[in-house]
Amino acid sequence: xxxxSKYYKEARQKxxxxxKPYQKKRVIVPVITAVVFxxxxxxxxxxxxxxxxxxxxxxxAHLVYLSPKVSGEVVELNVDDNVxxxxxxxxxxxxxxDFELALKNAKARLEKAQAELNFSKSDIEKMDSITKQTQSxxxxxxxxxxxxxxxxxxxxNAYKDGxxxxxxxxxxxxxxxxxxxxxKSAQEHLKASNSALKSSIAQKAxxxxxxxxxxxxxxxxxxxxxxxxxxxxxxxxxxxxNIELGNYVQKAHPILTIVPKDYYVVxxxxxxxxGNMKKGQKVTIKIDTYKNKKFNAIVDSIQKTSGAKxxxxxxxxxxxxxxxxxxxxxxxxxxxxxxxxxxIVPGMSVIAKVKVK
Numbered sequence: 277x278x279x280x281s282k283y284y285k286e287a288r289q290k291x292x293x294x295x296k297p298y299q300k301k302r303v304i305v306p307v308i309t310a311v312v313f314x315x316x317x318x319x320x321x322x323x324x325x326x327x328x329x330x331x332x333x334x335x336x337a338h339l340v341y342l343s344p345k346v347s348g349e350v351v352e353l354n355v356d357d358n359v360x361x362x363x364x365x366x367x368x369x370x371x372x373x374d375f376e377l378a379l380k381n382a383k384a385r386l387e388k389a390q391a392e393l394n395f396s397k398s399d400i401e402k403m404d405s406i407t408k409q410t411q412s413x414x415x416x417x418x419x420x421x422x423x424x425x426x427x428x429x430x431x432x433n434a435y436k437d438g439x440x441x442x443x444x445x446x447x448x449x450x451x452x453x454x455x456x457x458x459x460k461s462a463q464e465h466l467k468a469s470n471s472a473l474k475s476s477i478a479q480k481a482x483x484x485x486x487x488x489x490x491x492x493x494x495x496x497x498x499x500x501x502x503x504x505x506x507x508x509x510x511x512x513x514x515x516x517x518n519i520e521l522g523n524y525v526q527k528a529h530p531i532l533t534i535v536p537k538d539y540y541v542v543x544x545x546x547x548x549x550x551g552n553m554k555k556g557q558k559v560t561i562k563i564d565t566y567k568n569k570k571f572n573a574i575v576d577s578i579q580k581t582s583g584a585k586x587x588x589x590x591x592x593x594x595x596x597x598x599x600x601x602x603x604x605x606x607x608x609x610x611x612x613x614x615x616x617x618x619x620i621v622p623g624m625s626v627i628a629k630v631k632v633k
Contacts, residue, residue, distance in 0.1 A: 328553060329629040332604065333543035335563070337622045340510055340534040344370060345503040347527045350519055357517050361508040361534065370504040370525065379497035386490040389483055396480040403473040410469045414462035417455070424448070424455035512536040539620055541573065541609040543628035546602055552632040553578065559609050562627040563620065572612045575630060579606040 352369035355361060431448035434440040512534040519531040541561060545553070559573040609628055 326631060326633045327629055328545060328549040328632055329627060330543050330545050330549070331625070331627045332545075333541055333609075333626045333628045335539050335620060335622050335624040335626060336542045337535055337537075337539050339622070340512065340536065341530045342367075342506070342509070342532050342534060343528050343530045344506060344525045345527060346370060346375065346500050347525060348372075348374070348504065350521055350523045350525060353519065353521045355514050355517065355532070357515055359514045361512060361514055363508055363511050365508045366505060367508055367514075367532070368506040368519065370506070372501060372504040375497065375501040375504055379494065379501050382490065382494045382497045386487065386494055389487045389490050393480065393483040393487060396476055396483055400473065400476040400480060403469060403476050407466065407469040407473050410462060410466040414459065414466050417458040417462040421452075421455040421459045424452040428452045506531075508534060510534055510536050535622065537616060539611065539615065539622065540576070541611075541626055541628055543607045543609055543626075543630075544604040545607055545630075547605055550578065550605055550607075553607065553630055558631045560629045560631075561609070561611070562629075563618075564625050565620070566618065569618075571615060573609045573628075574612055576608040576610045579608070581605075 348370035350368055351371050353367075354365075355367045361367065428448045428451070431440055431445045435442065435445040514532055515535055516533040517531070519525055525531055541559075553575065555575050555577060557575045559575060561571040561573050563569070563571065607628075607630075609630075
């Protein structure tokens with residue numbers, strides 16, 4: 277077709293008229309998109325300056341896993357799942373008859389040992405008195421021996437010069453022998469009484485050690501008897517109950533869980549979000565169950581350890597596969613609002629927003 281012809285010019289004009297709106301759209305749409313991204317970036321920058329938030333957060337509680345400290349048959353059961361209990365409330369009773377008998381027997385053995393200890397003390401006093409008397413007897417016998425020995429020497433010399441008779445010397449010899457026998461006898465009596473005294477002291481020490489052991493047995497038996505009554509250690513809600521009336525429960529095997537009402541939040545923030553975060557800052561909590569409700573809270577503590585999570589976002593100009601490790605740091609958050617009237621339980625997902633400035 278001739279470019280100078282009338283038909284060619286009309287057709288070209290129609291094509292150009294259609295292109296103009298399209299070209300305008302090609303320019304306007306990217307501009308609007310760029311403006312939106314810029315505004316979003318500005319908003320995100322401002323928001324991140326004053327707030328840090330995460331949806332990697334959950335309701336937590338210090339769960340109490342209750343286990344019996346003794347084994348036995350459950351003869352009384354006062355709770356069921358989802359029932360509220362108070363600290364000190366009796367939850368269950370284990371058959372206590374065997375434990376009462378064990379305590380009675382332990383007390384009887386202790387009383388017997390204490391009576392024997394009293395006898396040992398009395399025996400020690402008696403043997404101590406006898407020992408002191410034998411010591412006195414030995415001293416007396418020794419004095420008599422010294423006197424008899426002096427008499428013998430004197431009579432012996434006197435007999436040599438004829439001053440005394442042979443009969444007088446024989447009497448002095450006999451008195452010396454009697455005195456020597458008296459000392460020997462007193463020594464043997466003292467040795468025997470010392471031995472008996474040591475034996476009584478040893479028996480006393482043995483009984484005292486036995487009594488200490490028996491006191492421990494009595495205390496243990498009394499403690500085991502007290503363990504047959506299972507009480508709640510805290511206020512809370514019973515859950516995961518796995519015992520029934522008449523069951524035989526084993527020591528240290530969990531029978532139920534108590535969920536205290538002092539719930540808190542553990543929110544996992546990226547390490548880059550913690551620069552201005554500190555204890556006492558205000559927090560807004562949104563729970564998935566209550567989407568239109570915001571709960572007030574505060575930062576309680578920031579954990580000193582972190583958990584690494586992998587991210588597949590590669591850095592600019594990265595070559596090949598790349599995995600970046602992002603550190604997540606748990607932050608403990610406490611509610612300042614009263615949440616008792618809400619059906620909030622551990623494990624619920626939440627969104628935590630901390631006002632850092």
